[in-house]
Amino acid sequence: MSTTFVVSPLEQLGSLLGFGLTAVGGLKLERAVRETSLRHDGGLLMALRRAKQSYVPGFLFAGAADHGSLDEELHAVATAPSRVVARQMGRFLESVRAVRGPETAELRKITTALEAGERAFAQRIARELGRFWSASVSARWNSVRQAAEGDIRHRAAAIAEHGLAATLNSLHPALTYDSGTLRIQDPRTLQVRETSRITLCPAPLATTWLLRTDPWGEDGTHLTYPVSSGRSGIRPAVDPAASDSLGQVIGQARFLLLSDLDRPRITIG
Template sequence: MLLRKDLRLLAALRREIRGYAPGFLLPQREPHGALDGELHQLATTPADVVALQVDRLLTLARAGQASGSSTGVTTIAAALEAGERSFVQRVASELHQFWRGFMAERWEGLRCRMEADIRHRGAFMASRGLSATLNSLHPAVSYDSGVLHIRDERSWKVSEWSRVVLHPSPLSSTWLLRDDPWDDGGTHLVYPVGHSGAFGGDRAVGPVAEGELGKVIGEARLLLLSDLGSSRTTTELAERHRMSASTVSYHLLRLHRVGLLNRVREGSRVYYQRTPEADRLVARRYRRSLTPQLARA
């Protein structure tokens, strides 16, 4: 997709980042900071920092090649020949194009999914602890005795004295690790949002993914679940769907117990919202319901 948009340097960096990513690609983000500010930080990275970190990236990328240089290495090296300032300005420009062409229209939905995942995992950590939370991130990720292990076709080990920043990603289908041996920007672990099987413990969710959702959980609960893409209270839901508050409360309790709802108390009010797993199930049901209509269109 990056190549189709002619974002060749960005595509080359994406291809060659296998564990180590230059720290200047992760600008320090201030709370509620604007994208323009982060791109400005990137575009004005000091030349000596760019030269050092890109050289590290190229050295590691070349070491990982069986023979010769890959297309990605060649593209990065050629861009660097124009000068470090030109290099980071081109990266910032291509990131801006990527944002406008692909991310801008999708961002609100993506942001909501990431925030929901953060709330869910925060509640999960409070009730079950750090170890259970880290073990729920991805099948390849496990935590034991102060060490985070990542095992599949690749293998990594991160000790407890390393500061690991977790990033939920609705765009990733697997884990990504930025493991920086020079510690220019810390260790960052990206994990997919809505991963099937996350927050295990109640396996009642499993059959829902394969069956018809309404038949499995009941039409009343499906109605409530479909309306909980945003946080709502029991009273709000009762008014919206003309049910008694006690009936709504009963259904919400059951949905919460099987891991389909988050529950957050703010003062005297309790808010419910779908979990990432529930988002995935509702979205799948919605796509299935549209299929016959699209076929007739």
């Protein structure tokens, strides 16, 4: 498996909005998120958030990149190819209807917005993400980014000292890794497809893990974890010389590429 750590404004927004599978009862910001949305015209974004099941359209995060700017990431959302938006939104609507039935208020809002065209739909989502960012994250971004970068530096040093498996085990108490399998302990019994690529996002604003997967293989697997949940003994202090040496081998800590984990599976259950 190749594993990449990223610090991305869009990934932080995704964790705050709960775009993905998360722990039962894990979202603690529901009221605050809803009120922020109502004050800042985020109706379509909130309809997507309330309707989503296990699948989240990948175009929402296609621009997320390590140390990308918010403007660059939102531009990638707004200019997502219409064929990609149409294909992914079709999958999203199908997954919602399979669970919640053909008619809900959220589905009506989403389908009405899609009638204006995929480009207009993507642009509206980008605008609403930008407004939500300004209202809820912008003032805290510098401290959020610094905390995420610091966590990645700790993880890089932990990998060098303890190995990748021990470091993955340290991301959250619900996460365990052994023999090529990353397991998330949760009251539900869910299976997520085998994957060879995972993106890890340390999220200082998150209260628990969040997993975003794509059964069609367009978006890979993204795992967000709260920065404060590392297990003791796995986060050593970073020696500057060792950090520089490690960086020469695996690249900058804030965009860390790790390889060769022999096709793990990710399961929840």
